[in-house]
Amino acid sequence: MSLIISEDIRKNYSAGEITVEALKGLNFTVEPAAFVSFIGPSGSGKTTLLNLIGCLDKPTSGRLTVAGAEVSRLDRRQSALFRGMNLGFVFQDFNLIPVLTVYENVEYPLLMVRNVPSAERRKRVMALLDSVGMADHKGKRPDQISGGQKQRVAIARALVSDPKLVLADEPTANLDHETAYMVINSMKRLRDELGTTFIFSTHDPKIVGEAEIIFTLEDGRIVDTRKAKGGKGDA
Amino acid sequence: MLDLFRIAIRNLMRYKRRTILTASLITIGVVFVLVFISVSGSFKAMMIGQITDSMLGHIQIHKKGYVSSIDNLPLTLNIKPAAVKRIEEVIGQIPEIESHSKRIKFGGMFSTFVETTTIRLNGVYPEDEFRAVPLLPSRIIQGKKGLARGEILLPDLIFKGMNVNVGDSIVVVATNEDGSVNGRQFTVSGMIESATGPGGRDGYIHIEDAAEILRMEEQEISEIALKLHDFNKLHEIYSMLQDKLGEEKNQQGKPVLEVHTWESLSPFFNIARMIDIMTFFIKLMLIAIVLISIMNVMIMAVYERIREIGTIAAIGTMPEKILSLFVLEGFSLGVFGAIVGNLIGMGIILILNVSKITFDFGRQTGLILSPSISGKEMLMISVIVIVVAVIASLQPAYKASCMEPIKALRHT
Numbered sequence: 001m002s003l004i005i006s007e008d009i010r011k012n013y014s015a016g017e018i019t020v021e022a023l024k025g026l027n028f029t030v031e032p033a034a035f036v037s038f039i040g041p042s043g044s045g046k047t048t049l050l051n052l053i054g055c056l057d058k059p060t061s062g063r064l065t066v067a068g069a070e071v072s073r074l075d076r077r078q079s080a081l082f083r084g085m086n087l088g089f090v091f092q093d094f095n096l097i098p099v100l101t102v103y104e105n106v107e108y109p110l111l112m113v114r115n116v117p118s119a120e121r122r123k124r125v126m127a128l129l130d131s132v133g134m135a136d137h138k139g140k141r142p143d144q145i146s147g148g149q150k151q152r153v154a155i156a157r158a159l160v161s162d163p164k165l166v167l168a169d170e171p172t173a174n175l176d177h178e179t180a181y182m183v184i185n186s187m188k189r190l191r192d193e194l195g196t197t198f199i200f201s202t203h204d205p206k207i208v209g210e211a212e213i214i215f216t217l218e219d220g221r222i223v224d225t226r227k228a229k230g231g232k233g234d235a
Numbered sequence: 236m237l238d239l240f241r242i243a244i245r246n247l248m249r250y251k252r253r254t255i256l257t258a259s260l261i262t263i264g265v266v267f268v269l270v271f272i273s274v275s276g277s278f279k280a281m282m283i284g285q286i287t288d289s290m291l292g293h294i295q296i297h298k299k300g301y302v303s304s305i306d307n308l309p310l311t312l313n314i315k316p317a318a319v320k321r322i323e324e325v326i327g328q329i330p331e332i333e334s335h336s337k338r339i340k341f342g343g344m345f346s347t348f349v350e351t352t353t354i355r356l357n358g359v360y361p362e363d364e365f366r367a368v369p370l371l372p373s374r375i376i377q378g379k380k381g382l383a384r385g386e387i388l389l390p391d392l393i394f395k396g397m398n399v400n401v402g403d404s405i406v407v408v409a410t411n412e413d414g415s416v417n418g419r420q421f422t423v424s425g426m427i428e429s430a431t432g433p434g435g436r437d438g439y440i441h442i443e444d445a446a447e448i449l450r451m452e453e454q455e456i457s458e459i460a461l462k463l464h465d466f467n468k469l470h471e472i473y474s475m476l477q478d479k480l481g482e483e484k485n486q487q488g489k490p491v492l493e494v495h496t497w498e499s500l501s502p503f504f505n506i507a508r509m510i511d512i513m514t515f516f517i518k519l520m521l522i523a524i525v526l527i528s529i530m531n532v533m534i535m536a537v538y539e540r541i542r543e544i545g546t547i548a549a550i551g552t553m554p555e556k557i558l559s560l561f562v563l564e565g566f567s568l569g570v571f572g573a574i575v576g577n578l579i580g581m582g583i584i585l586i587l588n589v590s591k592i593t594f595d596f597g598r599q600t601g602l603i604l605s606p607s608i609s610g611k612e613m614l615m616i617s618v619i620v621i622v623v624a625v626i627a628s629l630q631p632a633y634k635a636s637c638m639e640p641i642k643a644l645r646h647t
């Protein structure tokens with residue numbers, strides 16, 4: 001069964017009398033362990049879509065099923081619970097917690113969301129810090145490491161609770177090209193190791209080539225679906 | 236919970252100077268309250284001690300109606316011997332009463348053979364009186380600190396105004412209950428300084444001399460003054476006496492006796508009460524300080540961290556966890572302020588005690604200020620501070636917990 005099933009989802013924003021149609025009826029599916037990218041110019045609806053998939057917002061109409069749950073039916077608490085259990089997030093601005101160390105940032109979801117016992121926490125945090133190559137920096141604060149390193153820590157944080165799906169909205173927008181490339185590659189390698197589904201958005205055509213399935217958004221519509229490099233996940 | 240606490244402390248340390256400033260404000264408030272309570276409490280206790288131990292006693296018993304006409308010292312409102320006996324039985328049953336002194340109070344004429352004036356006198360058993368009001372001897376500022384039959388202790392106003400000396404012979408003339416006049420000669424044994432309040436300008440003679448002047452066939456009593464072992468049991472013993480003596484009824488079934496604590500006998504009670512009211516308002520001020528300073532800090536903390544709140548909410552932190560994270564910050568600030576405030580307050584109180592600051596009360600000079608604070612009081616103030624700190628952080632914390640993650644994440 002597909003991990004994500006989107007059936008004619010629409011999203012309108014109304015600001016006063018003006019209504020903006022951000023998404024105008026999207027139909028697509030994403031299979032487990034896929035490495036998917038949504039590409040499109042600014043304002044095309046990428047963030048809106050990722051927020052819907054990420055259970056942070058609700059579609060105006062249509063059916064959106066993520067990991068077997070119809071997310072538009074979940075209330076506030078259920079949404080929070082669902083995100084904590086099934087999803088990982090990587091943000092454009094990294095959004096690490098500045099008062100916590102690298103180690104503690106990665107530990108945070110296990111501690112505050114999942115209530116995992118401490119021995120198990122240690123094991124998982126260290127394993128992921130190793131995977132993203134940040135184990136040597138575990139005692140540092142976010143302001144003591146570079147942007148690329150921050151994003152690798154953020155990826156470790158997103159993966160630490162073993163989610164089914166990681167959503168990354170423009171994860172490389174604040175990184176130089178080389179670092180961006182490395183970050184996307186880390187994600188891909190982790191997908192290979194862990195089998196986690198990754199969805200990222202970008203408006204940078206250069207790094208989008210790393211994705212296996214590329215949906216192109218334009219003005220709230222999917223205008224192109226491309227499979228590249230014959231990845232594991234097929235749309 | 237411990238991990239939540241650790242994060243809360245880290246967040247407080249994020250803006251060290253602001254946290255220290257707020258904690259200092261709370262600390263200063265706590266110190267101020269503690270020092271005020273201890274100093275005013277010490278002053279109050281000393282004042283009450285001075286008043287009750289130099290003339291009033293802790294509790295007084297009279298015939299019904301006596302206190303309201305105490306200015307006239309009415310002989311018609313004396314307690315009859317049978318009733319006195321029953322009162323003494325009741326007193327004997329209450330071990331908390333340390334001692335009691337019976338007094339005959341009356342007004343008369345005082346003559347030095349040259350000049351004449353009016354005088355108010357207490358007839359007492361000197362040993363009983365000195366036990367019930369132990370500071371009385373210290374009020375005798377000339378002559379010997381005692382009183383034998385045939386001797387009179389004169390209040391300073393008469394002593395000086397009438398130009399008498401210790402050892403002089405004088406005459407006291409009084410009208411008794413039946414209206415017949417009688418006089419008796421006394422030797423002046425000393426001068427007693429005035430005190431404020433009823434009975435503060437009275438002279439003293441031996442009770443048997445008083446009964447003789449007033450031609451009492453049986454000794455009647457105007458007033459019985461009581462001293463308790465433990466002043467803190469004042470109201471307990473008072474109501475006990477009320478109950479037991481209230482059984483004493485006349486033919487109409489009305490109570491014959493009345494019991495008063497020093498509070499309803501001395502104008503200084505109002506000062507004592509004022510000190511209590513001031514203490515209350517100072518506590519209110521402390522609450523306001525804690526409330527406003529913590530609310531201010533927490534509102535700022537929430538505002539500064541909106542994106543962070545969005546992040547942790549997005550990754551699935553439940554609202555109540557976010558709430559407790561912020562409440563714990565306010566709580567920690569309160570605990571810190573309370574602990575440091577208590578320590579510094581205790582230090583200052585100790586220093587005040589060691590430096591033996593003196594003050595004067597009435598004509599008593601050189602009273603040493605000995606402020607003290609009970610553990611109960613310190614605990615109560617700490618609890619108030621911490622509870623108010625939590626209440627102050629609840630609103631900002633609740634606001635944080637209700638934030639929509641996407642809106643919070645978009646915030647710049």
Ligand SMILES: Nc1ncnc2c1ncn2[C@@H]1O[C@H](COP(=O)(O)OP(=O)(O)O)[C@@H](O)[C@H]1O
Nearest residue numbers: 013015020022041042043044045046047048049
């Ligand atoms: N909260 C909002 N209120 C109103 N309009 C919005 C809101 N968020 C996004 N939009 C509009 O929806 C459209 C899609 O925006 P977005 O999803 O942010 O695009 P992208 O992430 O691709 O740049 C844009 O026209 C944008 O102006």
Ligand SMILES: [Mg+2]
Nearest residue numbers: 046047048170
């Ligand atoms: Mg966007």
